[in-house]
Amino acid sequence: MMDNDHNTQNVTRLAEWLDSRFTIPGTNIRFGLDPIISLIPGAGDWLAGMISSYFILLGVRADLPPSVLLRMGFNVLLDIVIGSIPLLGDLFDVSWKANLRNAELLEEYQNDAQSAEQHSRWMLWSIAAVLILLIIGLLLLIGWLIASLFEALF
Secondary structure, X not given: OHHHHHHHHHHHHHHHHHHOOEEOOOOOOEEOHHHHHOOOOOXXXXXXXXXXXXXXXXXXXOOOOHHHHHHHHHHHHHHHHHHOOOOHHHHHHHHHOHHHHHHHHHHXXXXXXXXXXXXXXXHHHHHHHHHHHHHHHHHHHHHHHHHHHHHHHO
C-alpha cells in the first residue's frame, strides 16, 4: 500500500508542477508549466496535451474503467481545444487545470472505485446531453437562417 501512496504523491506532484506550481504575485491565481508550454506558437497546446496524456496512460495501467478514462480524455481534449484559442485559451489553461483534475480522478478511483466510476458516467452522460442539445440548437438555427434566406430571395 505504501507504494501506491508514493505513486499517488508523485502523480499529484507532477500535476501541481503542470497546473499550479507558481503564483502570480499579488494574487491567488496559480499556474504551472502547462500554460507556459501552451504559449509556444502553433504546437504548444498540442505538446502540453501530449504531456497531459500521461495521466490517461497511468489510468490505463491502473485498469480504470472506460467511463473514468473517457472523462480524463475529455479533460485533456477540452484543455487542448479551448487552450488553442488565442488569449481566451491561455486564461482557460490557468483555470481548468486538467492535470490536477485527472490526478484527482486517479486518487478518487484508488480510494472509492465505485463512486468514481458512477460520477464519471454521470458526467459523461451530462456532457453528451449538452452536446446533443447544442447540435439540435445549431441545426434549428441553420434551418431558420436558410428559410429566412429563401424567403428574402423569393
